[in-house]
Amino acid sequence: MSHLPRGPQGRLLTTYQFLTRPLEFLSRCAATYGDVFNMPMYNGDVVIAGSPASVQDVMTAPPETFVPYAVKSIAPLLGEHSLLMLSGERHRRERKLLTPPFHGDRMRAYAAAMADVAARRFAEAARAPRAVAREITQAISLDVIIRAVFGVEEPHRTRAFARAVVAMGDAVTPALAFLPILQRELGGFGPYARFRRRVGDLEALLRGQLERARAAPGDDILSLLVSARYEDGSAMSERAIFDELRTLLFAGHETTALALAWALDHAHRDPAVIARLRDEIDALGPEPDPERLAALPYLEAVCKEALRLYPIATEVPRLVAQPFRLGEHELQPGTGVAPCVLLVHHRPDLYPEPLRFRPERFLERKFSPFEYLPFGGGNRRCIGAAFALFEMKIVLGVALSAWQFQLLDERPPRPVRRNVTLGPSGGVPIALRARARSALRAA
Numbered sequence: 001m002s003h004l005p006r007g008p009q010g011r012l013l014t015t016y017q018f019l020t021r022p023l024e025f026l027s028r029c030a031a032t033y034g035d036v037f038n039m040p041m042y043n044g045d046v047v048i049a050g051s052p053a054s055v056q057d058v059m060t061a062p063p064e065t066f067v068p069y070a071v072k073s074i075a076p077l078l079g080e081h082s083l084l085m086l087s088g089e090r091h092r093r094e095r096k097l098l099t100p101p102f103h104g105d106r107m108r109a110y111a112a113a114m115a116d117v118a119a120r121r122f123a124e125a126a127r128a129p130r131a132v133a134r135e136i137t138q139a140i141s142l143d144v145i146i147r148a149v150f151g152v153e154e155p156h157r158t159r160a161f162a163r164a165v166v167a168m169g170d171a172v173t174p175a176l177a178f179l180p181i182l183q184r185e186l187g188g189f190g191p192y193a194r195f196r197r198r199v200g201d202l203e204a205l206l207r208g209q210l211e212r213a214r215a216a217p218g219d220d221i222l223s224l225l226v227s228a229r230y231e232d233g234s235a236m237s238e239r240a241i242f243d244e245l246r247t248l249l250f251a252g253h254e255t256t257a258l259a260l261a262w263a264l265d266h267a268h269r270d271p272a273v274i275a276r277l278r279d280e281i282d283a284l285g286p287e288p289d290p291e292r293l294a295a296l297p298y299l300e301a302v303c304k305e306a307l308r309l310y311p312i313a314t315e316v317p318r319l320v321a322q323p324f325r326l327g328e329h330e331l332q333p334g335t336g337v338a339p340c341v342l343l344v345h346h347r348p349d350l351y352p353e354p355l356r357f358r359p360e361r362f363l364e365r366k367f368s369p370f371e372y373l374p375f376g377g378g379n380r381r382c383i384g385a386a387f388a389l390f391e392m393k394i395v396l397g398v399a400l401s402a403w404q405f406q407l408l409d410e411r412p413p414r415p416v417r418r419n420v421t422l423g424p425s426g427g428v429p430i431a432l433r434a435r436a437r438s439a440l441r442a443a
């Protein structure tokens with residue numbers, strides 16, 4: 001039995017092609033080597049699982065089979081208590097604590113705030129003759145996290161938090177993210193020292209918010225974390241709370257923004273899609289109730305299809321910690337294994353005409369968690385999945401109900417990597433005009 005499946009040769013060339021042309025490169029490898037192949041990356045071998053059966057093997061393996069991938073380069077950025085860094089019992093315990101605020105009634109409590117933020121940000125963007133969809137959606141998803149996760153409501157404090165988050169994000173250059181050697185403070189100089197200072201600025205603001213949450217808990221996730229207790233009755237430390245908040249920002253902010261920018265673009269490239277979507281949304285009347293928006297089936301299908309066609313995370317890697325059998329291969333500890341969201345989502349046997357944006361597929365049939373996995377799966381599935389989909393439906397619904405969009409670039413955007421995510425090249429330039437119905441109401 002072989003340890004590694006076949007695959008392309010050359011670590012640097014493979015890494016380069018994977019980073020710069022993911023769609024073409026992964027599809028070419030699958031066509032040449034089959035559903036399961038090895039990618040020799042610059043930092044080690046990663047076995048790609050590109051079929052539902054191989055994805056299922058990874059997602060249903062006992063949790064102790066794997067540990068998080070690339071901990072060395074990510075831990076200094078997110079903190080050692082980050083959920084993304086934990087494994088085993090600590091991971092299970094922390095997930096149990098963090099998951100409930102993103103579901104059910106607690107999640108639905110943020111509907112009105114999501115709708116308000118979206119209405120305000122699109123109205124602001126409409127003042128300019130030209131806007132970039134990704135910048136609007138990025139501002140929206142950041143405001144939503146600052147409100148729902150940090151519990152900040154006052155506009156001037158929201159702005160201070162937003163500035164601190166953006167400054168911290170700007171300090172993470174791709175070199176800093178991928179080269180652990182740069183992640184040293186070097187006597188206060190260099191990119192890592194700058195990043196640490198920006199983290200310090202954000203944490204100073206968060207400390208104030210933590211005190212407020214202790215004195216008067218709100219409905220936000222920070223307040224819930226302050227009062228949350230592990231199974232043994234102990235509370236989270238301040239350090240752990242800060243690391244988790246930074247993780248939620250990192251995992252939830254840009255991802256949701258990119259997914260929304262893609263959805264706006266796709267929906268407007270097919271007149272039949274946008275017409276059906278508007279009909280469904282308009283049937284709820286002017287200024288639709290956000291929770292009713294979130295229950296619209298075609299709107300949901302549009303969001304799901306956007307996440308299928310160009311998933312924000314193209315693969316979800318893990319590091320093998322105990323020998324793991326994948327088909328005819330016995331993978332050894334230290335090997336990476338990555339269910340490939342992109343390859344599975346582009347299989348013509350599951351999704352006929354896979355490169356076509358066709359939301360109806362999600363109304364016609366159900367897909368298993370191993371056939372549709374934009375939020376990963378198994379014991380590491382995204383804890384913000386329901387929250388992100390809820391936010392996407394409300395933001396798109398509010399936007400389409402009030403505004404007419406024109407895509408300013410005739411050519412569809414290409415999927416390009418932004419750090420670890422896949423976003424639309426150019427960010428989707430658009431022009432916005434108030435819809436006649438809302439213009440009449442305003443008159």
Ligand code: HEM
Nearest residue numbers: 251252255256259312313316375376377380382383384388
């Ligand atoms: C459209 C938006 C989003 C997408 C596409 C997305 C996608 C993903 C993916 C692919 C993973 C890895 C899953 C795996 O390894 O199997 C993940 C993990 C995670 N996501 Fe999301 N996510 C989104 C939004 C959010 C939001 C809004 C939050 C919270 C505010 C969030 C929090 C997390 C966390 C904490 C993890 C780590 C889970 C763990 O390791 O146990 N995500 N997400």
